Amino acid sequence: MPTDPVPTHPTPTGSVPTDTAPTDPAMSVGESGEDAVLSVILEELGDLRSAATDLAALTLAPGDDAAVLELTDDGAPARIVLTTDTLSQDQDFRPSWWAQQDQGAAMGRAVGLKAAAQNLSDLNAMAATPVALLVSLTLPESTALDWVRGFYRGLAEAVRREGAEHCRIAGGDLGSGPGVSVTLTAVGRLPAGRAPLVRTGARPGDQLAVSGPLGAAGAGLALLEAGHPCDSAELARLRDAQIAPAPQLTTGAQALAAGATAGMDLSDGLLRDAGRIARASAVRVRLDEDALNHQAAALLPAAAALGLTPAEARAQTLRWVAAGGEDYELLASFPAEAALPEGFLKVGEILEPGSDADGAREVVLTGAIDDQGWDSLRRR
Template sequence: MTFMTVDSRTVSQAGEDAMVAAICQIIDPHNAEHAGLLLGPGDDAAVLSCTSGQPVLTTDTLSADQDYRRTWWEGRPMEEWPRDLGTKAAAQNLSDLNAMGATPIALLVSLTLPPEFTVQWVQDFYAGVVRACSQPGAMGCAVAGGDLGSGADMSVTITAVGEPHQPGRLLRRSGARPGDILGVCGRLGYAAAGLALLEQAVASADRGAGLEVQGAAAGLLAECLEAQKRPQPPLTAGAAALRAGATAGMDLSDGLLRDAGRLARASEVKITLDEAALNAEARSLEPVAQHCEGAPYSAASDWVVSGGEDFGLLATFPSPAELPEGFRIIGHVAETAPGESAGAVLPGWTGAPGWDSMRG
């Protein structure tokens, strides 16, 4: 998306009313295609058509130096930073709805901005949100409104609203059964590999070090960087999993082993991850690990098993079952033995299980 003119006013110079008008220039054309948005930005609240009577809600916050670093975009076109942040903030919420087997219908965006940010930055941010809502599986999602505020640091919180793909049916964490197989849709470890590349560049005197690569590895490195900066979750996977008879599911945001453990505990079962399958996943990322100076020998495996922000879909299916397109088998479900706690295990794994937002 391009704009006829660049609005270089700061948000403090423009004021709230002008900012709302500038945002509407970006989101109104997108919202015009969504009949489910009965009343959008401009009133005290939005009004949505929710024909199922079962609204599905989720919310997530994106914060500086917790979820991204400004330096990741140094040397890049100035519009990439806000657009990528808008896309990532929306994508992590859309992924949650997908994991429930829900269709996204609207986002509410609460944006806190330092006063020196420009109007153009905000418009580019919302262009990124619209980009996320234009992906397959999210094209019925409007940007229904939100809130604007001023603060020392940029922070964005998005609330996403959805409806069940199939009335009365949702994909929950608590339905896995002994004998099920564990499948995943979406890439494993790519976002963590992208983070390693970005942090290597930040640590270097040359902020672009390691990111300009030629040859066979260039495409792979670019995919990893994109997975971290502007993820594209497989937003049609939740509906596909439900149609295939999935018994449980959740999105992958904090690392495969940690999230599989959450699903297992909710279902009161034991999940064993397939070492051979995950080794095959890790082999695809070995060229990236070789590119990261000082990366441990196990880096590719670490990214696959415990790297966060993949935003893929983890789901269990009855066995035997034909998995939907894009899913692959990475484990199986069993009863817990007497005295054994529910959870997920990967035989021989001694590394970290994944990301904990309270502990780091």
């Protein structure tokens, strides 16, 4: 008999984007963007993403940071949490960000840390505990063995961090290709009795908060792309947030314990990802511009290093905070009266759908910002 007293989470379709798939068959993925491509995929999957079999049931289907798979058993059913993420050369990192002599072990370590961060962060966003990683490596034949050594040292470093100590490397696959591409699959587990943290539960009146300051990875990306040497501790911190992120991996469980109603990790930028919580929860989000500007001020040294004028710097630092992406902080909603977990920063509130002059906009931010966040597929 199942011993889990907590209902295992929303209906399988609960967090699937509501956009309808584009109907023009000639449209490319670059023209339609990530959300539309995902709609096509989910429509095509039909009940393959939800229907239970005798052996297993997806109690949380594609649409959230990870899926929850319940394995049917004579005893208590076990729930595992599954997610996968790819890093590709020139899309997610560039060899030229490292000096020639660092393109072996040092670059390998950073890519390992980032690949682990992406995936472990998605498990954290479900409040799941990482237990295993599978590692698929596509490598150009010229890749130095030292790169591979460095990569596995990066992975090892990541799984020794607080929150990931139970994670083992379960295997993988090797292949050859024109550029480095790394795909990790991460498996987590949910403790008996713990419901996952999902995107669907935000309610009007909730506070919206992040687990730490945003924008460092975006600022780091701008410094790297400008070829800046990052020759101060502050600039090196921003660069490292981009090339070798080290997300906190206990914030999902902390958020749940504090009463979080919804949560996800921030990979594509606050504006875009807040829109995903809004859509999944059928609410809207108001972001607090003062709170975001306060976070943006911490990034002014990067703007100065890039030679921006004070006005440009104000706009650019806000763009890094609101739309930079790759921060891997947790974005979560909490009841208005809840005390936020230590280190969390309030960034806004949840609104009724369509309840004010801003009409149907999912994410409301006073003061325009000309960047909506990251889309991996849309042509730039």
